[in-house]
Amino acid sequence: xxxxxxxxxxxxxxxxxxxxxxxxxxxxxxxxxxxxxxxxxxxxxxxxxxxxxxxxxxxxxxxxxxxxxxxxxxxxxxxxxxxxxxxxxxxxxxxxxxxxxxxxxxxxxxxxxxxxxxxxxxxxxxxxxxxxxxxxxxxxxxxxxxxxxxxxxxxxxxxxxxxxxxxxxxxxxxxxxxxxxxxxxxxxxxxxxxxxxxxxxxxxxxxxxxxxxxxxx
Ligand code: CO
Numbered sequence: 001x002x003x004x005x006x007x008x009x010x011x012x013x014x015x016x017x018x019x020x021x022x023x024x025x026x027x028x029x030x031x032x033x034x035x036x037x038x039x040x041x042x043x044x045x046x047x048x049x050x051x052x053x054x055x056x057x058x059x060x061x062x063x064x065x066x067x068x069x070x071x072x073x074x075x076x077x078x079x080x081x082x083x084x085x086x087x088x089x090x091x092x093x094x095x096x097x098x099x100x101x102x103x104x105x106x107x108x109x110x111x112x113x114x115x116x117x118x119x120x121x122x123x124x125x126x127x128x129x130x131x132x133x134x135x136x137x138x139x140x141x142x143x144x145x146x147x148x149x150x151x152x153x154x155x156x157x158x159x160x161x162x163x164x165x166x167x168x169x170x171x172x173x174x175x176x177x178x179x180x181x182x183x184x185x186x187x188x189x190x191x192x193x194x195x196x197x198x199x200x201x202x203x204x205x206x207x208x209x210x211x212x213x214x215x216x217x
Contacts, residue, residue, distance in 0.1 A: 037063045040086035042079070042157070043098040044070045044105065049184050051098070054191065063090055069105030069153065070097055071124055072160040083166050093176055095161060098191070099154040100184040106150050125149075128156045154181040155196050162198055163208045171200050172212045 020027045037060060041051040045066045052062060065082040072079060086092045099106070108115060109125035129136060132152045139145040158181040161167050170177040181194040201209045 031060055035060050035063070035090065037061050037086075037090060038093045039063065040083070040090075040092045040095045041065065041098060042070055042072060042095065042161075044068065044100055044103055046100060046103065048186055049098065049100045054184060054189065063092060068118070068121055069103055069109075069125055070099045070157060071105075071121070072097065072157040072164075073124055074160060074164065080164070080166070083161075083164065087166050087170050087175075087177065091175065093178065095167070095177070095179045096182055097154050097157045097161065097180070098182040098184055099150050099157075100186055101147050101150055102186045103150050103153075106153055107146060110146065110149065125153055128153045131156070151183055151192075151194055154183055155194060157181070158194075158196050158198065159204070162201060162204050165210055165212065168201055168210050169212050169215065173215050 017028075024030075039057075039062045041062045041064045043049055043051055043064065043066045045068050051064050051066075052058065055062070063082070063086045065079055067076075067079070074080075083095075086095070105122060106125055108118070109122050109129055115122065129149060132149070136145055136149060136152075139148055158179055161179050167177065167179065176199070178197055178199045181196040183192045183194060184190075185192065198204075
């Protein structure tokens with residue numbers, strides 16, 4: 001099966017293994033014993049936004065969940081399972097929702113084109129557009145409006161994380177969990193911290209605060 005690109009991936013892997021062992025002979029042995037990542041990353045599936053590379057971190061440091069447009073959809077069992085495992089078993093200290101300027105998922109939400117199955121996913125981003133319509137409609141420049149929706153979408157996902165019982169229980173139990181919103185710039189590699197970090201439910205509309213009991217220790 002002549003497929004040079006595909007074969008190159010496997011060759012690259014062998015080279016990488018040698019490189020890592022060259023730096024630390026016990027590298028894989030140590031990693032195979034378990035993981036204790038301090039961070040859960042909820043990012044876009046976009047190939048240009050790899051969590052480890054852009055934060056200068058190594059395997060073992062970031063537990064990763066990615067989907068189109070870094071969404072926190074409260075009925076998404078995949079996201080909820082990752083969140084539950086990260087918070088309650090791995091005991092991560094930070095959850096970072098990382099979007100990126102130029103996100104195709106967000107752009108699709110600003111248009112009327114039907115994309116088939118993916119319409120159902122994009123629908124969630126259209127709701128963010130609708131919720132922020134009065135702000136967005138004032139931005140006449142298309143690019144600037146697009147950039148702003150990327151930011152507002154990340155902010156909405158951080159709030160949706162805060163609305164989950166998983167995050168609120170961790171806050172009730174005072175585990176020190178913090179949640180954050182970032183936007184990565186594809187054209188300069190810089191991360192824009194949106195300063196929407198939260199470490200309690202106090203910024204949440206009262207309607208979304210759940211009555212929870214502190215977990216007995
Ligand atoms: Co994207």
